[in-house]
């Protein structure tokens with residue numbers, strides 16, 4: 001499963017966002033550093049197509065795809081030199097697939113800001129980037145040192161060393177690696193160093209209820225930074241920054257579905273923005289969805305771009321990959337307009353695809369197999 005780590009300054013609203021996303025009950029408090037342990041939880045990826053298919057098939061069960069979020073302690077200015085809780089929590093981020101910057105825009109005198117001054121999301125972003133850059137710089141220097149020693153007997157390391165040197169120059173200038181000029185091969189070589197700023201980035205601007213009208217404007221500067229939003233190595237090159245009234249949506253997440261809809265729609269928020277955070281993360285990572293549907297269950301499955309039918313069958317169960325014969329395939333919207341799987345079959349609308357078929361986002365599949 002894809003994993004995303006929440007990164008922010010104290011009181012930015014990370015734990016509130018985590019709760020809103022995962023339905024968990026992590027500690028939320030108006031004082032800095034209320035989170036002292038790393039917590040992980042799963043968020044469902046909102047996918048309208050799945051619900052429509054489930055309705056069509058009168059499925060007894062609906063299983064959305066999931067994304068894992070990790071809530072960690074706040075970063076503080078000077079974390080890399082031991083301020084606040086220091087950067088000892090950054091280790092929790094080394095293995096996530098993407099980072100979510102949580103930037104505070106909401107004003108609330110009862111919740112002190114990280115700097116003690118007015119909320120300033122742009123300044124907070126600069127602080128976060130600076131701390132992550134310093135952590136990466138230390139990691140790059142350490143690895144460079146080791147690989148240079150090892151290269152005396154092993155010339156195959158020279159390309160990695162060149163990539164590390166290039167990364168070091170960028171980091172030295174304060175540039176996060178998602179904004180640095182590195183080619184795909186260099187990025188690939190840097191993976192071995194488990195750096196932070198080579199990861200894909202999504203930005204959430206935490207706004208107050210009184211800022212809802214300005215949501216788009218407040219998120220805009222963080223969307224196309226050419227920095228956060230660039231997903232190295234993925235087909236998707238930009239990711240929008242989302243403005244979310246985190247507290248409101250965290251409260252909404254605790255209500256039952258009808259009350260939640262009433263609250264959010266009453267404020268003109270539709271389904272809320274939180275479901276889109278997981279969906280945007282999913283897009284950002286270049287993950288795709290195929291679907292299965294029937295009266296027993298409708299389900300969304302995750303696959304990587306370019307995967308062929310047997311690999312996707314294997315996402316469902318390894319037996320389906322091992323004994324793969326063929327897949328019956330139809331696009332979700334075509335199936336929906338026909339009205340049922342059986343009717344689509346009768347009308348000859350199901351395509352029969354073999355093991356070389358590249359599954360597309362939104363395909364509905366039935367796998368024929370024999371083991």
Ligand SMILES: Nc1nc2c(ncn2[C@@H]2O[C@H](COP(=O)(O)OP(=O)(O)OP(=O)(O)O)[C@@H](O)[C@H]2O)c(=O)[nH]1
Nearest residue numbers: 010011012013014015016028029030033034035074
């Ligand atoms: N007014 C207002 N308060 C919020 C909002 N989001 C979070 N808060 C409050 O801000 C405080 C901090 O929220 P947390 O979710 O604990 O923030 P955090 O980033 O996890 O904080 P640390 O774990 O201490 O780093 C809590 O009192 C929240 O209720 C918001 O959108 N508006």
Ligand SMILES: [Mg+2]
Nearest residue numbers: 014015034035
């Ligand atoms: Mg917290």
